[in-house]
Amino acid sequence: MEVIEASAKRKNEKVITIKLALNEECVIDSAEALGDFFAVNPEVLEEMLRSLAGARAVDVKWREFLKDMARVSGLYGVSRETLDSLAIKLAKEVSRACREDAATK
Amino acid sequence: MRLIIGEGTPFFNMAMDEAMLLLRGINAIEDTLRLYVMKPSAVTIGYFQSLSQSVSLEYVRKQGIPVVRRISGGGSVYHDSLGEVTYAVILSADLVPNDYLESFKLICEGVVRAARCLNCEASFAPLNDVVAHGRKLSGSAQARKLGALLQHGTFMYATDIDTLANTLRVSRVKYGGASTIRKRVITVSECAGRRVSREEAIEALIEGFAEALNVEFIRDKYSPAELELAKSLEWKYRSREWTALRP
Numbered sequence: 075m076e077v078i079e080a081s082a083k084r085k086n087e088k089v090i091t092i093k094l095a096l097n098e099e100c101v102i103d104s105a106e107a108l109g110d111f112f113a114v115n116p117e118v119l120e121e122m123l124r125s126l127a128g129a130r131a132v133d134v135k136w137r138e139f140l141k142d143m144a145r146v147s148g149l150y151g152v153s154r155e156t157l158d159s160l161a162i163k164l165a166k167e168v169s170r171a172c173r174e175d176a177a178t179k
Numbered sequence: 180m181r182l183i184i185g186e187g188t189p190f191f192n193m194a195m196d197e198a199m200l201l202l203r204g205i206n207a208i209e210d211t212l213r214l215y216v217m218k219p220s221a222v223t224i225g226y227f228q229s230l231s232q233s234v235s236l237e238y239v240r241k242q243g244i245p246v247v248r249r250i251s252g253g254g255s256v257y258h259d260s261l262g263e264v265t266y267a268v269i270l271s272a273d274l275v276p277n278d279y280l281e282s283f284k285l286i287c288e289g290v291v292r293a294a295r296c297l298n299c300e301a302s303f304a305p306l307n308d309v310v311a312h313g314r315k316l317s318g319s320a321q322a323r324k325l326g327a328l329l330q331h332g333t334f335m336y337a338t339d340i341d342t343l344a345n346t347l348r349v350s351r352v353k354y355g356g357a358s359t360i361r362k363r364v365i366t367v368s369e370c371a372g373r374r375v376s377r378e379e380a381i382e383a384l385i386e387g388f389a390e391a392l393n394v395e396f397i398r399d400k401y402s403p404a405e406l407e408l409a410k411s412l413e414w415k416y417r418s419r420e421w422t423a424l425r426p
Contacts, residue, residue: 086305086306088252088306091229106425107227108227108228108229108232108425109225109227110225110227110233110253110254110255111227111252112251112252112279112321113227113252114323116226116227150252150306151252151279151307
């Protein structure tokens with residue numbers, strides 16, 4: 075099991091971190107969002123992250139997922155640009171972790 | 180508008196804030212301003228925060244400072260029992276703008292006016308702070324449920340900034356390095372150039388919120404329903420599972 079995370083923050087905004095626990099097959103075991111942001115529906119945000127369990131991390135379209143998560147949960151304090159930047163960082167981390175996993179098999 | 184002034188443990192205070200939010204959501208209570216002091220001094224952390232990344236756990240353990248997770252978002256806060264009054268505004272969400280920024284601005288105006296009552300020139304700083312001389316004087320957080328809104332926040336009239344700085348961990352992502360909390364925070368006393376008392380702080384908050392919300396306050400006590408619901412929620416705030424929900 076490997077835990078990876080990516081964070082993003084722009085000036086005058088809140089911090090958001092996405093943390094993923096990946097198994098040996100690079101499948102998401104759990105996902106959570108951390109930070110000092112606000113959400114109108116925090117339970118919805120948590121449910122959306124829970125729904126990632128079982129997905130192959132490299133198959134997730136992170137930009138779309140984060141955008142949908144923000145819209146549906148009423149995420150506040152984090153701009154779309156920050157979420158885009160987070161998606162890129164997360165995709166890079168996933169790519170690195172999964173490549174290393176494949177290489178060690 | 181109801182006004183309730185009191186003090187209590189951080190577990191009770193967080194449970195009462197949640198109880199009042201839920202009861203306001205089902206129209207069981209009226210709009211309320213609650214002013215309270217944490218006894219003992221405590222740290223509260225935002226709903227989505229990591230406990231270990233937002234609080235200096237070793238320091239709070241040594242000092243016996245309790246840590247409680249809030250239902251609201253936002254960052255970690257040190258509530259000094261001898262230098263801070265916490266406010267909580269519980270309203271029907273219809274009464275404030277739907278937009279977070281605008282609603283923060285409207286309610287934080289109560290804190291801005293309270294500071295001005297004490298000769299401290301303060302202003303709102305988006306998203307959820309009040310600043311004076313470019314330094315943070317107050318931070319606020321919101322939660323919304325069942326069509327009701329809870330906004331709670333600090334009014335640091337004489338907070339011990341050294342303890343605050345030792346207690347909270349500053350995010351490296353947020354501030355780009357080592358803690359600069361001391362330089363970023365100011366108390367009303369420092370801003371006003373004299374020692375402000377708790378009584379003065381409370382009076383100023385009452386006046387400030389009356390002006391900002393354009394209401395008259397009527398002193399009240401907790402209803403039996405509020406006390407009962409708060410009591411049943413308090414276990415959650417005392418539990419390790421809730422506090423370490425995100426370790």
